[in-house]
Amino acid sequence: MPPANEQSADPRAAATRILRWKQGALEAVDDSLAREEPLEIRVKGESVAVTMRTPGHDEELALGFLLSEGVIAGPSDVLEVAPCQQGEAALRGNVLNVFLAPKVVIDLAKLRRNVYASSSCGLCGKASIESVHAHFEPLAKREPVIAAESILKLPDKLRAGQETFEKTGGLHAAGLFDAEVNLLTLREDVGRHNAVDKVLGRSMLDGAFPLENHLLMVSGRASFEIMQKALAGRVGVICAVSAP
Structure with a gap:
């Protein structure tokens, strides 16, 4: 780990000296904190x-x-x-x-x-x-159709790609999957809505837009704004770890 309070190679995390309470004692240790x-x-x-x-x-x-x-x-x-x-x-x-x-x-x-x-x-x-109230047309098709067994595996797939969360424990994530449930893009951010924006932006830069035949998975809940963003991206299926 880089020395405390110095910039790490990962722009999403900062190496910082913290005080941690463990087993009845306070100790100073180096840790990685999510940047904001x-x-x-x-x-x-x-x-x-x-x-x-x-x-x-x-x-x-x-x-x-x-x-x-x-x-x-x-x-x-x-x-x-x-x-x-x-x-x-x-x-x-x-x-x-x-x-x-x-x-x-x-x-x-x-x-x-x-x-x-x-x-x-x-x-x-x-x-x-x-x-x-941004106005977006409803999706014309109800696709893709994803098997329930495949959807239940998505949280583990998303979690496996959260490298900075592994270091900090402090970031949300959004993942874009194709119709075969292959992970295409994963982005982490302190804000779930930011992570979704980054996924949508990446799809535009890659020329893979719109996203009717794709699935969006988010950590946390599927809020109104997350649903609005998914509709803006024309995402066919939205899944979330938590209840709506």
Whole structure:
């Protein structure tokens, strides 16, 4: 393990000296803690959201966020995602600029969120309650059809891929599976909604979008927002570890 308080190779975890109570005694030990830092998302150079997230896969997160908000409908709506190159923010790597195709019409005032969104509640900080009701067409097909036996194996498959959770015990996860229940993409984050955004963003970058014939598995519960994001990605099946 790297020395305490030094940056580890994994941007999602930090090596830190902690105090641990064990067997009736307090001891100082080195441990890995999940990182949580703000990410500002800009569209056309203007800030539209600041969300707390686990660093890493930020381009995916920005794309998934804009998809879930109904700003973009797919990869063809995006020209480029680039880190901020001006000011102190560039050094921290916590600001992304998203450049949209000319065909995309966006109401920045309606979208903008000027407050920090809690990692445990991605709906917090909405500029208006109306922005919660993003409108997406219902799925045309009820596919894929997955055997119950295969679905019951998904939690173990998801857990096996959670490398940073193994170190920290502090991250949620979202996994994208194909119709044969093969794991295609897994992302970890302090926020379940962020992990889903990263999975959706990855699918757009890979040209594997939309996702009607895929299955999304999330740790924790299937909240309203998780279901909305899955619908935005056109995901055919959603599974969760906990009750809805």
